Amino acid sequence: MEKKPAKHILVPNHTKLSDSEAKQLLEKNNLRREHLPRIFISDPAIKDLDPESGDIIKIERRSPTAGVAHFYRVVSRA
């Protein structure tokens, strides 16, 4: 049986931002890609998104303070 950690109940939902969404995010927060936290390209949670280096991954986490919190990571090769 193939294991899919991304589907596990404890793994928050990962999605890839489209180019326009990514641009919007960076502009809104006055960011460059190197300011973002990183996520390994080999991370099991984003395996099915076929990520490329430089993509921005949106993570929807459950938060004890805010209900749902969005977090963004940039895909990094190493």
Add this chain to the structure above:
Amino acid sequence: MFNASQPIYKKISRITFRTLSPQLIKGMSSAKIVTPELYDKEGYPVDGGLMDVRLGVIDPGLRCSTCGSRLKECPGHFGHISLARPVIHVKFVRSIHNLLRGTCSECSRAMLDDKKKKDYLAVLIKYRKEKPDLYWDKVAEIISEMNKVTKCPHCNAKQKLISVEKPTTFLDKASQVRVSPIEIRSRFEKIPDEDCELFGLNPVSLRPEWMILTILPIPPVTARPSITLESGERSEDDLTHKLGDIVRINQRLFENINAGAPEIIIEDLWDLLQYHITTFFDNNISQVPPARHRSGQPLKTLSERIKSKEGRMRRNLAGKRTNYCGRTVISPDPMLELYEVGVPTDMATVLTVPEIVTTWNIEHLKKFVERGPKDYPGANYIIRPDGKKKKITEETKEQAVEEIEPGYIVERHIMDGDIALFNRQPSLHRMSMMCHRIKILKGKTLRMNPAVCHPYNADFDGDEMNLHIPQTEEARSEAELLLSVKNQLISPRYGLCIIGCVQDALAGNYLLTRKDTEMPYNEGIDLLFAAGLDDFSRLPHKAKVSGKEVFSAMLPDDFNFTGESKALDIDEKTKEVIIKNGKLIKGVLDSNNVGHGAGMMLRKLHEKYGEDKAITLLGNIFKMGSQFLVKRGFTVALSDMDLPAAADKQIKDTLAQAEADVDTLIKSYHSKELRALPGRSRLETLELKIMERLNRARDETGKIVAEHAAKDSHTMIMALSGARGKLLNLAQIAGSVGQQALRGKRIGGGYQGRTLSSFPRNSLTPMARGFIKSSFASGMRPDEFFFQAITGRDSLMDTALRTPKSGYLYRRLSNAMQDLKVEYDHTVRDVSKRIIQYNYGEDGIDVSKSEGGGLDIAPVIDEVLGE
């Protein structure tokens, strides 16, 4: 001198660290040191000795022969010694080993063929520019590749494996023959500059051969000053001692070499020189016995000067000593305001505040100077306009009075109303250091209002606290605006009052606001006055006023509040607390509303009326509570713990029943009837069930005690109001102490399957496993007493071990997070503007402006819409 009006702007574009080359050492040296002697018979520094006057001066009166300046002007100058034989620098042993393995033993070239070398060099240059954080990983990769080569690609020489014999010896692994520093150095000299880069070395700032010392820089005497003891004897610095050893052995080595001594003797001396130079750099290297004083205490050499808590970084650069501060034992004084601190007169005659003399205050200040340093509101120093500080003594005080004129500064004793910072260590949060107003008091201790114990986490069992007196106008205003007690009322951790009523004040307010409390009108006035009020108009004119009415007289008349109390008001069924238009209509005020850490009413007062009013009101409420308790009288009697005979019997029955149930459980376990719960063994299941049953028994006895104990006993009042103690404590005193738990389990273990020798082997009964049937009041049986001692010792150890652990954890956290900052767009970022959180706390709420971490906007909307 630096002129603040014309600052010099320089931007540092880069910093390079490098090692000293032999030429550089020689170049910066102003003296060659040749003798271990320090002083001659006259006590004058010997020429060519370690205290040579060319290395700087530490004696008043002498002049430095290098720069000609006197003590404190001369920064000190380096010297050098030439070593008779080269010696390995301990701190480079790893690099030396890498170089030995990665270069050819014959031709000294890096063991990569020309093409690979060119490729790697290009890669490294690229990495340095583009991925500096991965540069060293790449270097390590290249080094390990070169280490694996066994045959030189350039000269085809077969390579011998070289191993390190810690700390500073290199061996040919096959023959176990030593590779001497001379050989290593001559090999390193031949390594081409280009090849150095493959090892991550910049040949300009670090040539491989410089890792083997041939010449040693001698630090200036100003870096290792000697101390003159009271007896006139000189005590030299640890570094000087170490350098003396080095010079002595070096000279002996020179002599022996020149005299053509046998190789063994030379080798021994060489090793000794290596040892001394190793310990000169670092006296804490494993496998090297630390060099010691004659007294046996290890020398503090170069590394120890910098390293760890007592080193230069944490002791002198990250932390500094201050003047104008004091420290003593603290004690409580409920008559002080929250924002005051009581300072003993002894301290007040030492701590001072500078005041500039003007034509308007000169007469006023002259009186201080006249009284001198001993008579309390006096002065200790005057400072002339040219900055010269003069001490005022009993003899010079008249002269000082004559001398002062506008422009002088008088350092007068601190007085009532002066500003001070009050602090208790460990300073774990910002409320650990707050600004208080000074109040001079008799006695020898620092005094504080017991309500501010909580933010400082202080008690009065011998705690000491520190007091600092800000010296400039800027410091004072900053302290007052940012650090005042009133600014710290709301904790930024959970957004509620961190300061509130405690102990007496809680019990007092609870009793005062109970339904049945009433008093004559004049006593009500007395109470209000004692609480610090002078407007009694809000107290209704009646022969008898109720406690609630007296309390309400303190509140602002437009204050509305609904909340929930911890305790029930007498005869009332709900825990509701209602305040309407500044009148307490229903409910009692206990720790839920006026206590610290919870105090919802205090939070609302702060929100509505601001910090100034909130702190005065809190002060009033506090004083009102404790004053009421003083008038009413409050004591705890042993009879508070007495239960009616019926209740005693009930408790006994409950415990007997529990015991019987446990017996049945144990029987079912032994007869194999008991089924294991999923994921547990049968024994675990049994333990779980027994614990559950015994805990229920404890809760039941607790309930019985709560029901039958006198409702109006003072013990009960304390527990109900939240002033001190819980119902559980009362249950333990009057009912039963209950199960003693060790690491979440019943007490087990012991030798031969017995917890105590009075029990049968492998007994699982409650009695044999630490269940205490007796109460504290009735007294415990010996076996029960032992069980209690076991858990008592365990919890004591736990606190003793946890404190340093959590302290270190806190240090790591605060160091890691110290420069994270919430930006204007609500993101949390570090210094290089990298994102840590996209929205502060994920919900963007400033906790210090919230109530318990959240925001309730419904009441705000109600208020705006006019309810």
